[in-house]
Amino acid sequence: AQTVTQSQPEMSVQEAETVTLSCTYDTSESDYYLFWYKQPPSRQMILVIRQEAYKQQNATENRFSVNFQKAAKSFSLKISDSQLGDAAMYFCAYRSAGYYGQNFVFGPGTRLSVLP
Amino acid sequence: KAGVTQTPRYLIKTRGQQVTLSCSPISGHRSVSWYQQTPGQGLQFLFEYFSETQRNKGNFPGRFSGRQFSNSRSEMNVSTLELGDSALYLCASSSSPEGAPLHFGNGTRLTVT
Numbered sequence: 001a002q003t004v005t006q007s008q009p010e011m012s013v014q015e016a017e018t019v020t021l022s023c024t025y026d027t028s029e030s031d032y033y034l035f036w037y038k039q040p041p042s043r044q045m046i047l048v049i050r051q052e053a054y055k056q057q058n059a060t061e062n063r064f065s066v067n068f069q070k071a072a073k074s075f076s077l078k079i080s081d082s083q084l085g086d087a088a089m090y091f092c093a094y095r096s097a098g099y100y101g102q103n104f105v106f107g108p109g110t111r112l113s114v115l116p
Numbered sequence: 117k118a119g120v121t122q123t124p125r126y127l128i129k130t131r132g133q134q135v136t137l138s139c140s141p142i143s144g145h146r147s148v149s150w151y152q153q154t155p156g157q158g159l160q161f162l163f164e165y166f167s168e169t170q171r172n173k174g175n176f177p178g179r180f181s182g183r184q185f186s187n188s189r190s191e192m193n194v195s196t197l198e199l200g201d202s203a204l205y206l207c208a209s210s211s212s213p214e215g216a217p218l219h220f221g222n223g224t225r226l227t228v229t
Contacts, residue, residue, distance in 0.1 A: 045208070097214065
């Protein structure tokens with residue numbers, strides 16, 4: 001079974017600074033997808049970024065980028081120019097590839113605070 | 117396009133009762149998944165439905181069940197409620213089972229007293 005670990009329960013960053021959230025996962029599969037989700041106090045989970053394991057290029061979405069190290073099974077999220085609205089719980093998630101739907105496996109989350 | 121809609125937003129039930137939660141996916145999405153979120157256990161997968169068929173099930177007791185209708189709307193039922201069932205229940209839909217991201221609703225906060 002796959003597992004996802006986020007070793008930082010809480011982190012803080014100064015507004016306009018850069019922060020990196022860590023995520024490692026364990027799998028024996030070669031094809032899979034990785035995601036970062038954000039859950040603000042409004043509690044709706046919002047997709048931040050998606051990475052396909054067979055793509056070596058790191059995904060980027062505006063101020064959000066990932067550092068995907070497949071051999072190390074590492075998938076960190078970098079937030080540049082942090083804004084107050086970035087404060088939220090961030091979850092790393094894994095999903096197996098394959099036609100039949102596979103459940104997502106989520107990490108325990110990292111609570112990010114943004115300091116003005 | 118309207119997002120994933122979950123009703124109700126809040127529920128308070130008594131131990132031993134049963135509860136039904138509802139989820140309307142994004143139009144065109146045929147896959148609907150349910151997750152339980154608690155502070156201690158995090159996000160745990162309950163089940164996934166695709167075209168009215170349960171494709172995958174998490175490690176939850178049989179008191180937790182679900183179904184999906186022909187219009188892709190889904191319901192989740194919990195019978196004989198226990199205090200430990202208090203949680204945020206999140207529904208998510210996706211456009212296909214292969215690699216597509218989940219789109220989540222706002223969740224239903226269930227409190228069992």
